[in-house]
Amino acid sequence: MTILDKIMETKRQEITAYENSYPKTERYPDKPKLIDTLRKSRGVISEIKRASPSKGAIRMEVDVVEQARQYEGAGAAAISVLTDEQYFKGSIEDLKKVARAVSVPVLCKDFMVSEIQIERAQAAGATIILLIVAALKDEELERLFRYADSLGLEILVEVHDAVELEKAVALGAKLIGVNNRNLKTFEVSLERTAELAEKFAFDSGSVLISESGMNDTADAHKAYELGAQGVLVGEALMRSENPAAWIRQATGQEAAQ
Numbered sequence: 001m002t003i004l005d006k007i008m009e010t011k012r013q014e015i016t017a018y019e020n021s022y023p024k025t026e027r028y029p030d031k032p033k034l035i036d037t038l039r040k041s042r043g044v045i046s047e048i049k050r051a052s053p054s055k056g057a058i059r060m061e062v063d064v065v066e067q068a069r070q071y072e073g074a075g076a077a078a079i080s081v082l083t084d085e086q087y088f089k090g091s092i093e094d095l096k097k098v099a100r101a102v103s104v105p106v107l108c109k110d111f112m113v114s115e116i117q118i119e120r121a122q123a124a125g126a127t128i129i130l131l132i133v134a135a136l137k138d139e140e141l142e143r144l145f146r147y148a149d150s151l152g153l154e155i156l157v158e159v160h161d162a163v164e165l166e167k168a169v170a171l172g173a174k175l176i177g178v179n180n181r182n183l184k185t186f187e188v189s190l191e192r193t194a195e196l197a198e199k200f201a202f203d204s205g206s207v208l209i210s211e212s213g214m215n216d217t218a219d220a221h222k223a224y225e226l227g228a229q230g231v232l233v234g235e236a237l238m239r240s241e242n243p244a245a246w247i248r249q250a251t252g253q254e255a256a257q
C-alpha cells in the first residue's frame, strides 16, 4: 500500500464524521483568480506545511497568519494551506485564519474524496481546491471537478504521468500541477515536469504548475524554463529564514544571494 493509498483510506473514514453542510456564514476578503494571475506572470504558490509524511515535523509551531502575510507581501501568486491533520498536522482552522488574513487566492491542500470536503473548504475561505488524479476513480474525478466548478472554485488538477495529464486535459482543467514527488518512493525530480512539459499544450489556455521538491530558487527557475508558469513550494519556504526573499528571488524581483 502506498502512502497515497493510506492517506485516501483515512480520508474516506474521516469524512463520514463531517456535518452535512457548511453554511457560508463568514465573509472573507475578495480574491482574484489564480489562473488570471499566472497568465500575466510567473508565480510562486507558497505553502503552509507544518509536517509531511516524507519529512516528519518541518515547522510545527508556525504562526500561519504571520507566514501567510510574509508570502503575500513578497508577491506570492497564491497561498496553499495543508489542512490534513493526521499526516500533515494542518487543520481547517489554519485555512480559515489564512483566508481571513490575505487577499491572494487560497488553496485548500487536502485529499478530496467527496463534495462535503469541497463545501467545507469553500466555507473556510478557500478559492482553489486540489484534485489528485492518481487518488480518484475517473467517475469521482469528473464528478468532484464539475461540483467544485459549479461552486465557482478553481481546481488544481494534480498529475504524475502522461496518462493522468490526458485525463486532466479531457476534464478541461485550467490549472494543471505536475507533482515532482513520486508518492511511492518520495523521490523528487524535476524530470517529471520536463517530461510532461513536452506533452503540454501551452497554447490551450491552461497553465502548468510544477509542484514539490524545489530545494532552492534555482530549481524554481529551472521549472519556469521548462514551461511552468507557477511553482508550488512548501518545505523550502517553511525552512527558509527569509521566505519573502525566496519568493522575490524566484520571481526575479530580487537577485539571488
Ligand SMILES: O=C(O)c1ccccc1NCC(=O)[C@H](O)[C@H](O)COP(=O)(O)O
Pocket: 003, 004, 047, 049, 052, 053, 054, 055, 183, 211, 212, 213, 214, 232, 233, 234, 235, 236
Ligand atoms: O510532502 C509529502 O511528503 C507528501 C507525501 C504524500 C502526499 C503528498 C505530499 N505532499 C503534498 C504536496 O503536494 C506538497 O506539500 C507540495 O507539493 C509542496 O512540496 P514541497 O515543496 O516539496 O514541500
